[in-house]
Amino acid sequence: MFNSFIDPAIPVLVQGATGRSGRSQTAQMVAYGTNIVAGVSRRDDPEAKLPLFRNCAEAVRASGARASVAFVPPLDVLPAILEAIDAGIELIVTVAEGVPVHDALKAKAATREAGIRWVGASTPGLAIPGKLKMGFLPNVSLAPGSLGVMSKSGTLSYEVCYRLVERGFGQTLWVGVGGDAVKGLRFADLVPVFAADPATQGIVVVGEIGGSEEEELAEALLASGCKKPVFALLAGRSALEGVTMGHAGALIQENVGTIETKTAALRKAGAEVSQTIKDLVEAVTATLGHPIKS
Amino acid sequence: MMLLEHHAKALLAAAGVAIPDGILVTAANVAETPITLQLPYMAKAQVPVGGRGKAGGILKVKTESESQPVIEKILGMSIRNHPVRSCRLEAMVDYVSEAYLSLAFDADSGTIKILTAAEGGVEIESPEMRAKLLQASAVPELEAAKAALETLIPALPDALQTPIREAGQLLLPLFFEKEALLIEINPLFITRDGGWVAGDAKVLTDDNALPRQPEMRALIERCPDLYPEAALKLAQGFDFVQLDPQGDIGLVTTGAGLSMQLVDEIVQRGHRPFNFCDIRTGGFKGDPSRLIQVLKWVASGPNVRSVLMNFFAGNTNLAELVPLILQALEAVPELRQPITLRMTGNGLEAARKILAESNNPIHVETDLERAVDRALAAAEAGAAEAGAAEAVHV
Numbered sequence: 001m002f003n004s005f006i007d008p009a010i011p012v013l014v015q016g017a018t019g020r021s022g023r024s025q026t027a028q029m030v031a032y033g034t035n036i037v038a039g040v041s042r043r044d045d046p047e048a049k050l051p052l053f054r055n056c057a058e059a060v061r062a063s064g065a066r067a068s069v070a071f072v073p074p075l076d077v078l079p080a081i082l083e084a085i086d087a088g089i090e091l092i093v094t095v096a097e098g099v100p101v102h103d104a105l106k107a108k109a110a111t112r113e114a115g116i117r118w119v120g121a122s123t124p125g126l127a128i129p130g131k132l133k134m135g136f137l138p139n140v141s142l143a144p145g146s147l148g149v150m151s152k153s154g155t156l157s158y159e160v161c162y163r164l165v166e167r168g169f170g171q172t173l174w175v176g177v178g179g180d181a182v183k184g185l186r187f188a189d190l191v192p193v194f195a196a197d198p199a200t201q202g203i204v205v206v207g208e209i210g211g212s213e214e215e216e217l218a219e220a221l222l223a224s225g226c227k228k229p230v231f232a233l234l235a236g237r238s239a240l241e242g243v244t245m246g247h248a249g250a251l252i253q254e255n256v257g258t259i260e261t262k263t264a265a266l267r268k269a270g271a272e273v274s275q276t277i278k279d280l281v282e283a284v285t286a287t288l289g290h291p292i293k294s
Numbered sequence: 295m296m297l298l299e300h301h302a303k304a305l306l307a308a309a310g311v312a313i314p315d316g317i318l319v320t321a322a323n324v325a326e327t328p329i330t331l332q333l334p335y336m337a338k339a340q341v342p343v344g345g346r347g348k349a350g351g352i353l354k355v356k357t358e359s360e361s362q363p364v365i366e367k368i369l370g371m372s373i374r375n376h377p378v379r380s381c382r383l384e385a386m387v388d389y390v391s392e393a394y395l396s397l398a399f400d401a402d403s404g405t406i407k408i409l410t411a412a413e414g415g416v417e418i419e420s421p422e423m424r425a426k427l428l429q430a431s432a433v434p435e436l437e438a439a440k441a442a443l444e445t446l447i448p449a450l451p452d453a454l455q456t457p458i459r460e461a462g463q464l465l466l467p468l469f470f471e472k473e474a475l476l477i478e479i480n481p482l483f484i485t486r487d488g489g490w491v492a493g494d495a496k497v498l499t500d501d502n503a504l505p506r507q508p509e510m511r512a513l514i515e516r517c518p519d520l521y522p523e524a525a526l527k528l529a530q531g532f533d534f535v536q537l538d539p540q541g542d543i544g545l546v547t548t549g550a551g552l553s554m555q556l557v558d559e560i561v562q563r564g565h566r567p568f569n570f571c572d573i574r575t576g577g578f579k580g581d582p583s584r585l586i587q588v589l590k591w592v593a594s595g596p597n598v599r600s601v602l603m604n605f606f607a608g609n610t611n612l613a614e615l616v617p618l619i620l621q622a623l624e625a626v627p628e629l630r631q632p633i634t635l636r637m638t639g640n641g642l643e644a645a646r647k648i649l650a651e652s653n654n655p656i657h658v659e660t661d662l663e664r665a666v667d668r669a670l671a672a673a674e675a676g677a678a679e680a681g682a683a684e685a686v687h688v
Binding site: 074075098099100101102104105106108109112136137138140141151152153154155156157158159162179181182183186206208209211212213216233235236237238239240241242243244245247275276277278 | 341404470533553555559561567638640
């Protein structure tokens with residue numbers, strides 16, 4: 001059980017609960033079993049199915065929420081994080097894509113100072129399959145199982161986990177850290193979480209070009225002494241240097257953030273780095289034994 | 295987005311940084327642009343990647359008669375897969391030494407990094423040179439960053455202290471105002487009179503900050519041909535990158551990570567994707583115009599022999615997507631290449647039914663591996679057919 005990272009029954013509030021996507025995603029998170037206790041919005045919504053509050057502090061006081069998932073536009077992410085910090089929230093997921101880097105730097109400084117965890121931005125969120133979903137990881141790719149998953153890309157991780165689930169391998173915890181260059185939680189931060197969890201038998205890393213997160217992950221794996229098998233897939237081998245490949249963080253500059261440096265670092269840390277989705281699925285199957293149909 | 299050197303220097307000059315005189319020429323304007331620079335001058339390829347000099351993209355123009363052929367040569371080049379679309383002609387600088395200064399951010403710690411060195415130049419990336427870099431960090435605030443800069447000054451040789459301090463004090467406010475991700479001056483020329491000039495300038499700006507950076511937006515709108523990817527993202531809200539003008543596989547895909555991975559896997563299997571694309575189905579809102587635009591571009595690839603569409607509907611609904619695909623195909627009749635559509639997820643059965651009723655010859659797969667196999671086989675069959683037709687023609 002992932003109590004070290006997040007209590008599956010943690011009371012969650014939704015910032016931006018009355019927007020188009022906020023409203024529909026809230027309904028789906030509730031349907032999934034997430035303990036959504038309040039919504040925060042500047043405007044009223046007669047159709048809202050949960051108690052609505054004007055700000056996080058009021059919502060926390062009334063509902064006891066300890067975590068937040070924010071469905072607010074990119075330029076509102078920094079204010080939403082600051083509001084959540086002030087309200088005493090301990091973990092916040094921000095899904096919006098397009099948060100300016102200078103805002104992310106400020107959010108990083110503020111969350112670090114407050115000692116709270118920030119997942120995002122530009123992420124489908126996180127899930128403990130069957131119990132909790134903060135964000136919109138697709139149900140077809142989620143199943144309870146034995147893999148700890150960390151991913152930069154939404155779509156690629158959906159495809160990878162979908163195929164792993166087809167082969168009988170679900171997840172203990174799946175955290176999308178997001179595709180931005182400056183973000184809250186990073187790959188390396190998840191190493192102690194997965195290393196300490198007895199139910200996690202293997203770690204799946206869905207990374208990509210740009211930045212140095214995979215290299216930091218490799219260092220954290222070596223330093224942790226974690227002996228669990230690590231399976232990595234890194235996208236962007238054929239990316240054009242100097243051009244942003246869809247994700248703001250996926251930008252190679254002057255030989256920094258290339259597939260070669262990431263692959264070498266992860267292999268040195270004992271990870272199995274696959275070049276294709278198929279190879280990754282085969283590697284997981286070969287190492288963790290025969291698929292168990294749940 | 296990486297600014298071209300010419301625009302990076304203009305940005306710096308507006309903030310008070312000394313730069314060499316320069317003129318930007320493109321194939322379209324080179325004939326009527328008067329070159330007012332004194333001979334000899336430099337002709338520099340404008341591409342958003344480093345290593346231009348080593349790739350032959352920086353040449354000296356010594357005589358008037360050399361001017362045209364040198365410029366034509368540079369404008370005909372491609373550097374690390376970037377076609378050279380413009381060339382900066384620049385006055386020579388008389389300098390006594392080259393220094394280095396850059397402002398960047400550290401993604402892990404969330405701080406601003408200031409790096410400087412008494413020796414600059416193209417070898418700055420080498421381990422020996424990197425070991426000589428002086429570095430200071432600060433929380434992301436102007437005053438803290440200025441204080442961090444000051445801590446570096448005493449370690450510099452006397453002749454560099456004033457130039458680096460001046461340069462840092464001009465660049466730091468710019469870094470915050472323009473929400474830059476990187477500003478690098480390398481080389482920072484120290485002149486005979488103890489002054490300094492930015493020999494090269496690298497400025498990386500934040501596409502996500504464009505909604506509140508009107509000057510950057512205006513630059514992209516003024517030069518859509520020089521920043522095609524950013525212009526597209528700004529105007530239409532999705533990503534399309536032409537990877538290989540001679541590519542044989544056109545891609546209509548969604549999701550940055552999965553689209554990159556598909557490109558990688560197709561390249562590994564010996565084919566050449568024409569494009570990368572993250573069409574973002576979430577932004578369609580019932581309108582096929584993004585699909586129409588992408589299909590038109592894909593159809594324009596002279597060697598595209600097969601089109602692969604991939605939609606993993608985790609959160610979208612295929613029954614809403616397929617009618618848009620059909621509308622788009624109808625709007626782009628010039629797209630005659632065989633299409634393989636991989637779709638799986640929400641609304642699959644309803645989507646299949648809609649497709650079957652349309653009688654469109656589009657080939658559907660639910661498994662991605664099989665879809666890639668099919669798309670590549672179609673390209674190979676198309677190439678063989680074209681080869682045979684050519685043989686007959688000869």
